[in-house]
Amino acid sequence: MESIYWGCLIGGAIFAIVSLVLGDLIDGLLDGAFELPGIDFLKPVVLAGSITAFGGAGIMLTRYSSVSAIAGLILSLLIGIVAAMLVFFAYIKPMRNSEVSIAFSMKELSGKIGEITIPVPERGFGEVMIRVASGNTIHTASSFEHRPIAAGTRVVVVDITEGVLRVAEWDDDVLKDV
Incomplete structure (x- = not known):
């Protein structure tokens, strides 16, 4: 046996x-x-x-x-x-x-709110952190309005060009007026 x-x-x-x-x-x-x-x-x-x-x-x-x-x-x-x-x-x-995918497309980031982690200069690149379903993701960012954006500032993704998120400062006051 x-x-x-x-x-x-x-x-x-x-x-x-x-x-x-x-x-x-x-x-x-x-x-x-x-x-x-x-x-x-x-x-x-x-x-x-x-x-x-x-x-x-x-x-x-x-x-x-x-x-x-x-x-x-x-x-x-x-x-x-x-x-x-x-x-x-x-x-x-x-x-x-757990076989559900948590992946995202860069196109889905347009319109998302994020926070600047590395300051974005007037004409250059910084980093933005955005919350997605799988957690936080960090991407290269540039200023849509060609204005410097300080670290910690809330921003909105306006568009994506060549893998770079073009962001603008998020203004909570604009929503109050609507």
Whole structure:
């Protein structure tokens, strides 16, 4: 029985190493051939983790405990099932929910409010920080009105030219008049 446990442990470890090194290549070649549609719990990584845990638990129980072979087999199976559940609920399910892209296009920055982090001279470049869905992003900025803008000033992105955000000072008073 111990040879079965060793086979499961070694096979699972080899699968993990191959997946780590060649995962993207294999995924592209196989294109989900081993995944069953609608059954997320039977993904290859979950099954491999379960088999590896089963093998490791079997070896530990056989060598370092006084349980019978049948009890060791049952406990190993339970440990493998628990490991599969942990992999699924701690890794697969959260990763499936995080597949939404947080990328943005430079075109989307037009009209956004930001803050100058490095002063923008009259005819030169500084930096502006803008809050986007993924956090803050910093870009090169120039003054749309060709006026110097101090660090800490709130600005609005007027347009984008050759990857440079052209900004103007944001005036909260203008909104009050509208």
